Amino acid sequence: MHDIRFIRENPDAFDAALARLGVAAASPEILAVDAARREAIQKAETAQAERNAASKEVGKAKASGDEAEFERLRALVAAKKDEIAALEDEARQGDAKLAELLMGLPNLPLDDVPDGADEDDNVEIRRWGEPRAFDFEPKEHYQLACAQGLDFETAAKLSGSRFVVMRGAMARLHRALAQFMLDVHTTENGLTETNAPVLVRDEAMVGTGQLPKFAEDSYQTREGWWLIPTSEVTLTNTVRETILDAAELPIRLTAHSLCFRSEAGSAGKDTSGMLRQHQFEKVEMVSITHPDAALDEHARMTRCAEDILERLGLPYRTIVLCTGDMGFGARKTHDIEVWLPGQDTYREISSVSVCGAFQARRMNARFRPEGGKPDFVHTLNGSGVAVGRCLIAVLENGQQEDGSVLLPQALHPYLGGKTQVTAKGELA
Structure with a gap:
């Protein structure tokens, strides 16, 4: 949420920043509403003072016999009571x-964020690793012989489309x-x-910005709870309605969790596989930081x-999102995009964002500088990384012509020393 004081003092700059996001000027309506509410508050305070003064005189008039x-005076006190209630x-x-x-309204972009309309205007800032040269036509993850443990048919019977049942080596690798x-x-x-x-x-x-604007993107239970679209929601909200000591910052949290998204508006996109x-x-990953440390924390x-x-x-490239593609x-x-040889392209596997005080203001999450008044913390979040998409990348980048997959050395200790998934779908 935005700081109304900033908008009062910088309406043109506020609207100019919104314009970079393709959002129409909002300060005129905001300031009109703000002015009306402030006037009502001031009038109510004036009426309350007049009521208090009249109340003191009521007793004097009664005692004097007037x-x-x-x-x-009694009628004035009653009228002022009604006037105050209305105001x-x-x-x-x-x-x-x-x-x-x-x-x-969305958050305002930093000055160094590139302007652009959509993902075509994102800017690559670096890449790592050389995509492997295959001497055969690489397949997508769900086409590999070893991936028989990815069962989309059974998942469809259980839950419908866009679900998967993982068994055996696939479940263990995940x-x-x-x-x-x-x-x-x-x-x-x-x-x-x-x-x-x-x-x-x-x-x-509401605190992390999924509500009220993006309710259709998430699932809600009959009891009113929401299934989290990412543990950014829970981790960030751990400091909601809290005043932290400056010495407690930064707070750095991580969680492995289930995530649920309705994928509203994604009909027909990426319908095959997982x-x-x-x-x-x-x-x-979530970080709660001092405002001065937020940009360094973003890089970290x-x-x-x-x-x-x-x-x-896994080869990847890192890009900075343009104004038209930011959340x-x-x-x-x-955004960090991993190379998927089956698709012959890079696909997002992590998105790391700095949010400034935008979420903190919605959550009323603050810290107390030494000798100063409480101020809003800055929040950051990012995938470290998406597990299912990482499984896809491991399978596709390690695939062999016979349908088996050679596994990264870093995973061998987690698989009992196993180094591959055979074409039969077994760890070996």
Whole structure:
């Protein structure tokens, strides 16, 4: 959510930043609503002062026997009570309208974010690894002989499209990848492993920006809980309604969790295989930082995700998203795209975003500088990385002509020393 004080003081700059995102100028309506609510508050305060003054005079008029003045003052007190109630209601409605307007607007991009309309305008900043030259036509993950443990047919009977049942070597390899990521992040990258609910209340989804604007992208239970689209929601909201000591920052968290997305608007995209699922798993990273440290933390988190892919020997490229492709809550985003030889292209496997105070203001998450007043923390989030997509990348990059897959050395200790998945779908 945006700071109304910033908009009051910088309306042109605010609208110019929105224009970079393709969003129409919003300051005129926001400032009009804000001015009306502030006027109502001021009038209510004035009326309250007048009521208090009249109330003090009522007793004096009664004691002096001035019945006419007594009745006049008593009527004035009653009228002021009604006037105050009406003005306070007007102010409450103004507060609600202002919150609605501010909640519906995306975060403002940093100055160095490239302008652009869509993903075609994203800017590559580096790449690592050389895509393997195959002496045969590489296949997509679901076409490999060894991937018979990826059962989409049974999943469709159980749940419909965009689900998968994993068995045998595929299930174990998927688990090994998540364990490997968690071990690296907790033992080397300084993140604290966290296991949190996957069902959350409205307030948590509002806090990280999924609500109210993107309700259709998530699933809600009959009891009103939301299934998390990513553990960014739970990890970030652990500091909701909290004032931290500056010495506690940064807070760095990681979690391996189930994630649920309706994939609204993605009909017909990536329908084969497990690239785009309604239920999937991620190892998430979240950082809560001092404002001055946020950009350095963004670079650090990006390196944490890149390092996972490098240890697995998976070629990737890192891009900075343009204004037209950034998410709702981000000020700047690095996407890391892994090479998938079966598709002959790079596909997103991690997205690392710095959000400034945007989420913190929605959550009322603050810190107290030494000797200073509480200020909003800055929040960051990123995949470290998407487990299912990493499984796809491992399978496709390690595939052999006979349908078997050679596995990255970093995973061997997690698989009991096994080094490959055979064409029969067995670890060996």
